[in-house]
Amino acid sequence: MTSSTFVQRDFAPRIANLGFSVDLPDSWQAQDLPEEEPAFDDATRLFGLAAVAAPYAAIILVASARPAFDEGTVQDWALWLIQQHQVQPSTLGPASLGDLPAILGQCAVQGDFGPMTMFFAFAEDGGRLLHLSLIGPDALAAHVFEVWQRVLASFRLAAPQGATVLLHAQPEVMTAAPGDDMTLPDISSFALAGGRATLEQTHPINQALLEQGKGFAPRIQAMDEDNGRAWVVSPALQAVLAVPLGWHLLDDSRRLLLLHPDSSVQISLEQLPAPEGDLQALLGRIEAQARADYPAPQCQRIASGATVGLAVFDIDDGAEPIAQLHLLVAGNAPETALRARVTTTREQAKMAGDLGEVLLYGIQFQMEFEPPAPDDDRPEWAREADALEAQDRLEEAEQAMRRGCDHIGVLMSIAHMYRRRMLRLAQAGDTAGAAHARSKAVEWAYSYAGSATSGGEGAALSMERDDFIRELGGQ
Known part of the structure; x- marks a missing residue:
């Protein structure tokens, strides 16, 4: 339609x-x-x-x-x-x-x-x-x-009078007990056995994710293999940050993803608008969305130093309950926030949450950030599709991507192509073209989620679809 x-x-x-x-x-x-x-x-x-x-x-x-x-x-x-x-x-x-x-x-x-x-x-x-x-x-x-x-x-x-009752019971905030050790662990303590290889684009998992349109491995700026850490350049964050070796990193220009090799932990780092710098109000919106997305989530507010957060437990992904942690600190620019969104099991929530907080505090913003310009090592079908889209040959671009990649992830890659087109046209003042591109992005995101072959996969792809559509924003 x-x-x-x-x-x-x-x-x-x-x-x-x-x-x-x-x-x-x-x-x-x-x-x-x-x-x-x-x-x-x-x-x-x-x-x-x-x-x-x-x-x-x-x-x-x-x-x-x-x-x-x-x-x-x-x-x-x-x-x-x-x-x-x-x-x-x-x-x-x-x-x-x-x-x-x-x-x-x-x-x-x-x-x-x-x-x-x-x-x-x-x-x-x-x-x-x-x-x-x-x-x-x-x-x-x-x-x-x-x-x-x-x-x-x-x-x-037409004639609002203002709310006179609470929307819902006010959340309790969990804070550290007096005397608790709040020292953050070193990033090296999270290193895994895979070493440097997991950070490089040539790793088979990173190549497969690239083929699926998930993103690129960010450029390594410095390496400290003896201590299990590296520093990478993130175009999404416009920053440099320290990361542990043995994890997989993907940057899709919107966010930086840190993935455990067995997929048990995923940490997404991104910048969000925070009007008037109000992190609690932003947390409230995140909690409201979580309650709207999941049948019966258990939500708990967190405060630790400059970090505020929301823990969401008992999320049903179709296989086993998972947990999400949303950790916020003030961003580098006015009225912005940095979020680490951690998705994992309840058992690993403490470890993964600590890593998310360490990553946030390790971000070093660059005032004049210029993303690296390496050789374009994307697949031929991705380069062909970009060229066709730039010429407004949209159906041909879609066909090129579907011919070149026999994986359902390509459907979301098409959705991302239309997202980039939407942003470009909106910046150029073409509101009608941007609105059309947004509708096509939504359409392909639904096609992606609808291609699941099992209940568990369907729930996971639906979550990804809903996150994508929320990030598109309004028309």
Whole structure:
């Protein structure tokens, strides 16, 4: 399906001065709602504010509201209402609906036309409980997800009054006990048996990852083999940092990845925007996304010196529960943060988290960074595809990549090609071209996740897809 043209739609208030606006595809049609009086003596009842449907498929957005309840948080109310309607959410957690703090979720629904997915949001404003839902067939999942992301970004109340209750219970922060040794270990203590070879592009694993479009091994600037460490140059971070020998490194220009040889630990280093330098607010957004992505994650805030973090346990990847640690320190530029996102098992979380923190503190920014310009040792199909894309011969570029690489990873490589195109066109002021490139990136990311051959692989590829789409940002 081609990318939609979105327009702002304004809806007049039907009760409680709840008028609102939201961006929707221009072809969607508002539906007539019955004329009825609100009946809130039934605590499960909500009053319809608007309904808008797609003309080409069973996709519909519904907005409704009721008075807020007397006790509890928005998350408490959302859970109770969901239970009353016998809905089993696959994800549920705090995020945002436009400018409103909100509880977002997702669930599977069996409709008349087959399996469907429903996205929903609950928010409170001035004692009014708002509910939005978007439902559509799984066959159009990419399009429904695109619309939902636009709804979340654009929703605005005409007369906001402000939140009067907590969105959810406030998290506890785990800090070091008095007397605990907070000294960071040396990077050398994390070295593995593979030595220098694992850092070089010629290593078979690094070559295979390159063929799959995952990224390049960064240039080695200095080596200390006796102490099991090296310093590498990262274009993604625009910095030099110390790393342990025996691990695999990949730089895809967006982030630097450190991979354990047996794939039991993955550490992603990247720069993130942090408005006003507020690391706790950034952690809140990361936690909200984690709660929206996973059915029942266990979240724990962490504070250690200049590092703040979030530990997310009991993430189901389809094989065994995994853990993620999100560690943040202030970035080199104003209103930025450095994040080490650690993915591993719960048993290895302490070791991997320590390594993530050591990596963060070892980053040395270069004021005038110039990425290295080695010989282009990418596969021929990758160079051919780049040349075709630069000439706007997009279908030929896609075909060149699929001919040249017989691996499902090439589908994500195509998605990354469109991401680079999106950024280039946006910088040049071509908003329409950038929007088209973004839609193609999303489309290929969904194709990649849909190519999994097992449940465990499907969960892992879906996580990668969702991370990729989040990093694309809004249109």
